[in-house]
Amino acid sequence: MELAIEATDLVKRYGATVALDGLTLSVRRGEVLGLLGPNGAGKSTFVECAVGLRTPDAGTIRTLGMQPGRELCTRVGVQLQHATLPDRLRVGEALELFAALYPRTADPRALLARWGLERVREQPFGKLSGGERQRLFLALALLHEPELVVLDELTTGLDPEARRSAWALVRALRSEGLTVVLVTHDVAEAEALCDRVAIINRGQVLACAPTDEFGGLETAYFSFVGEGEAWPVLSAR
Numbered sequence: 001m002e003l004a005i006e007a008t009d010l011v012k013r014y015g016a017t018v019a020l021d022g023l024t025l026s027v028r029r030g031e032v033l034g035l036l037g038p039n040g041a042g043k044s045t046f047v048e049c050a051v052g053l054r055t056p057d058a059g060t061i062r063t064l065g066m067q068p069g070r071e072l073c074t075r076v077g078v079q080l081q082h083a084t085l086p087d088r089l090r091v092g093e094a095l096e097l098f099a100a101l102y103p104r105t106a107d108p109r110a111l112l113a114r115w116g117l118e119r120v121r122e123q124p125f126g127k128l129s130g131g132e133r134q135r136l137f138l139a140l141a142l143l144h145e146p147e148l149v150v151l152d153e154l155t156t157g158l159d160p161e162a163r164r165s166a167w168a169l170v171r172a173l174r175s176e177g178l179t180v181v182l183v184t185h186d187v188a189e190a191e192a193l194c195d196r197v198a199i200i201n202r203g204q205v206l207a208c209a210p211t212d213e214f215g216g217l218e219t220a221y222f223s224f225v226g227e228g229e230a231w232p233v234l235s236a237r
C-alpha cells in the first residue's frame with residue numbers, strides 16, 4: 001500500500017515538554033485521516049514534522065516518499081491553526097502573492113469562484129468573517145495543486161453554516177483523490193469526514209482504525225483519552 005506519510009517512533013521535545021513521545025503512524029494515499037485528541041496531545045507537532053516545519057529529535061518520518069524539507073512545499077498544502085495575513089491585504093492580492101511563490105499553480109480566479117470568494121475579492125483580510133478566512137486559507141493551501149493537504153482545526157470557531165460548508169469542501173477534496181490529514185478535537189467532525197481516525201494523547205497514538213470500526217467514536221475517544229488509561233494500541237498502521 002502506498003503511504004503518504006510514514007512516521008516511526010517520533011520524539012519531539014520543547015525544553016522539558018515532550019510533545020511527541022515515540023509516535024508511530026501511517027497515512028495512506030487518497031484517504032482522509034483524522035488526528036483526534038485533546039489540546040496539547042501533539043497533533044500539530046506531528047503535522048509540522050510531517051511537512052518539514054519542525055525537525056523531530058528522534059525517530060523517522062517520510063512524507064510522499066521524501067525526507068520532509070523544502071522540496072516538499074510544492075507537493076503539500078498546509079492550513080495551519082494560527083495562520084494569519086496582514087489585515088490590509090485583499091483576498092485577490094493574497095492569492096496573487098502566493099501564486100508568485102510557486103512555479104506552477106491553479107488559476108487563482110477559478111479558485112476564488114470554487115471557494116465562494118469572488119464576492120470578497122476586493123475585501124481586506126481584516127474585514128473577512130471567520131468562514132471567509134478559512135476558505136481563503138484553504139484556497140491558498142490548494143493553490144499549487146498539492147497531493148497532500150493538512151488541515152489543522154479547520155472549523156474551530158466557525159458558525160454551524162460555515163462549518164457545514166467546510167465539511168463539504170473536505171469531501172470534495174477527497175473525491176478528487178487528494179490525501180487529507182484533518183487535525184481536530186471535534187469527535188463529530190472526525191466521524192463525519194474521516195476514513196480512518198488516529199486517537200492521540202500525550203504524544204502517542206493510542207488507537208488508529210477505520211472510523212466505523214470504533215463502534216461509536218465518541219465512546220471510544222473517551223475510553224482512550226478521558227480515563228487517561230494506558231490502553232493497548234490497536235494498530236498504528
Ligand code: ADP
Nearest residue numbers: 014017019037038039040041042043044045046
Ligand atoms: P495539539 O496540536 O494536540 O494541541 P501541540 O503539538 O500543539 O498539541 O502541543 C504539544 C505539546 O507541546 C503541548 O504541551 C504544547 O504546550 C507544547 N508545545 C507546542 N509547541 C510548542 C513550542 N513552540 N514551544 C514550547 N512548547 C510547545
